[in-house]
Amino acid sequence: MKPTGIITDSIYLQHEMGSFHPESPERLNVIYEMLEQERTRLNLVDIPARMATIEEISMNHDRRYVEQIAATANRPHTYLDPDTSTCAYSWEAASKAVGGLFNLVDAVVSGTVRNGFAMVRPPGHHAEYRRAMGFCLFNNIALAARYALRVHGMRRVAVVDWDLHHGNGTQNAFYETNQVLFFSAHQFPHYPGTGRIAEVGKAEGEGYTVNIPLAGGAGDAEYLTVFHMVVAPIMEAFKPDLILVSAGFDAHYSDPLGGMRLTEDGYELMTQMLQHMAANHCSERLIMTLEGGYNLDALRNSANRVISCLSQYDPNNESVPMEASFEDLVPSFANRLRDVVGAHRRYWPNLPQF
Secondary structure: OOOEEEEOOHHHHOOOOOOOOOOOOHHHHHHHHHHHHHHHHOOEEEOOOOOOOHHHHOOOOOHHHHHHHHOOOOOOOEEEEOOEEEOOOHHHHHHHHHHHHHHHHHHHHHOOOOEEEEOOOOOOOOOEOOEOEOOEOOOHHHHHHHHHHHOOOOOOEEEEEOOOOOOHHHHHHOOOOOOEEEEEEEEOOOOOOOOOOOOOOOHHHOOOEEEEEEOOOOEHHHHHHHHHHHHHHHHHHHOOOEEEEEEOOOOEOOOOOOOOEEOHHHHHHHHHHHHHHHHHHOOOOEEEEEOOOOOHHHHHHHHHHHHHHHHHOOOOOOOOOOOOOHHHOOHHHHHHHHHHHHHHOOOOOOOOOO
16 A cells, blocks of 8 residues: 655744643654654655745735744744744744645645645644634645645545634635535534534535534544534535545543543544545545644544554455444434534435434
8 A cells, every 4th residue: 555644844843832832842742752653563654844935825825914924934922813923933834834735735646645644833724814813823724725726736625624623714715615625523612613504605615614513522423423424425425536634633532622522533433434535536635634632642642543544544444434323312412413414405415314
């Protein structure tokens, strides 16, 4: 089997937002240490990162905003919002996070690797067109989607966001287009306050934004049911050329910033399902990028399981994970799922009947 491409770079460790900030360099340190320990058993290849240009980042952001971030290079802390700031190295780290993803898209599309994971900082899915927020400077996943569409001529890209928090920046980037299908399963109500079921897109994008807002306490059974009953059938109808994943690990049961109950098993099973979808629809082209995750043990262990799955998954020998029994789910979740399906069946008639 072809290897899994990974993006790592020491510059990502230089981005600092304060000694006690939860989005710390230690998040990547524990993952990088794990990768070194596990390399002998994993089929991995390093893809070098590069700096994205101002012009490239402006595919998804206002150029004046991009230049504002670039101007923070070599300067001490610059506060952009109450939770988000830059340091002297943040511009280089952020532009290399974007450029690393671009290189990973190139490698997956060319067939050099079959899938990949970008272990980068800062994260991206909250970043808006001209605004940093939620620890994010540039929207890495949205830029990867635009790069795939513009540079590689793809027609349909799917973005799956399983981070604890709703990916508001990614949603807004593609809210009026049918070229990008956006899924977000997230805790609600919670930061940033967006991601309601009724947010389905508009104009040509109506029906191509699929929000699954989940109450706190949702765990493996609920997430896998969402993947079986919502993500998989819509993906079957959409038939993407590439699947991108905003892989946050803050929905883990031990994460300090959330109230979800996902386990390492859940992350691995969701990855298996996405690989199954990628094998069926887009020649296994699947790329993940790191978003949140603030308990270091949970982050390291969950990333290990996901990378192992990416590296070792064999679609010829693996079956789709067992579907959770709908009857066994709590009524509040069942009702929420009915509402999601009810909102989207007119766009995606192959969604299951309840």
